[in-house]
Amino acid sequence: MKKLKKRYMIPLIIIGVMILLNVIARLSRKFADFYVFKVFPHISDVLSFISGVFPFSVGEILIIICILLIVIGIPLTIILLIFKKDSRRKTASIFLTTFLCVLCYICTTETLNCFIMYQCTPFSERYLKPKEHPRSELVKLYAALIDEANKLAPQMPRDKDDRFYLTADYNKEAKKAMKSLGDKYPQLKGYYPDAKPIQFSYFMSQSGLSGIYFPFSMESNYNDDMVKTNLPDTICHEFSHLRGIIQEDEANFIAYLATMNSANLEFRYSGCLEGLEYVHNQIYKNEIEEGYYLTDTISEQVRKDWFRFLPDNYWEENKKKEIIPTETVDTVSETALDTNIKMNGREDGIEAYSAMVTLLLDYYFPDED
16 A cells, blocks of 8 residues: 555656646745756756667657557547456556656646746846837838848859758767857756757648757757758757747747858758748838838848758658648647647747847847946
8 A cells, every 4th residue: 555655656756846846936036046957957057968878769659658558548548447346446556656657747848947947037138139120120120131031042052943952960069059148148057968860750740840958858940841051040940949949939039040150051051031931021010111122132042941841742752651630739839839828827828939039139230338
């Protein structure tokens, strides 16, 4: 009886501690800051090093195991409870113990490697000075990014269709870019494992995801089906999560800075395109008509390279992989992501990704005071 109680009590106590830590972090920014800056870096370095030993995504394997436990474990448990009357107590005990252990692991890793980070002092608040920006500054930023992209485009390796393709060692260059940026922003210093491709990348494509950070394995993962020119920005974005930067707009901003300051021209061009796409969208979303004429100055090469997520004819060529309709997967994924971000204190939800444009404006047009 004591052994049975231990099986239940230990995970329940840990879950209780994690709930308490979440409450404390929400009530005390000082506590969240202490954890993120003094404790989390050590957890990140150790766990990402361990998971980095494996050539595959450990997080993806854990998700598959969890799905199998749900799809196979629950029906099997019900069947055993119905037909194996003599072992019902044992069956129920095994099921409950497994459920509590899995729940405990998820609560612990999500709390320590994700949720507390949402409550710390934002990266942008520590290094930038927010202010109101006139429309003219957004137009100037749009013009500057177009000019930079136009200059870099002719220097890029190109395929037979005159489209940019990546030749750089993206893991090596991404690590160098992040570590170099760490000289200015110390929080970014630390160990970076290789980013790993997801085997079920088609599902990521359906979800509209280019990369994903797994808190329960401390890994940076990317969609292996997408156009590889997205890798520099994507990997740097996911790497920033490993350093405790959990806000999506800030991760986008850091990825932009890392790639744009890289010594590798391909990385700089990739980062420039990403920034240009976000700024372009804000120009048109906010109907800033005085910036429309700038779109006509974008070179043909840049036009061939930007806003490319998946290869041409991707959906037609991978139609057989579709188990759940893409529209359904995309809607569910977007809703889940939006809900998760809002639950962690960001009222703008999924729109947080686009908020990186405000950070770019704060960065390029700082408050003179």
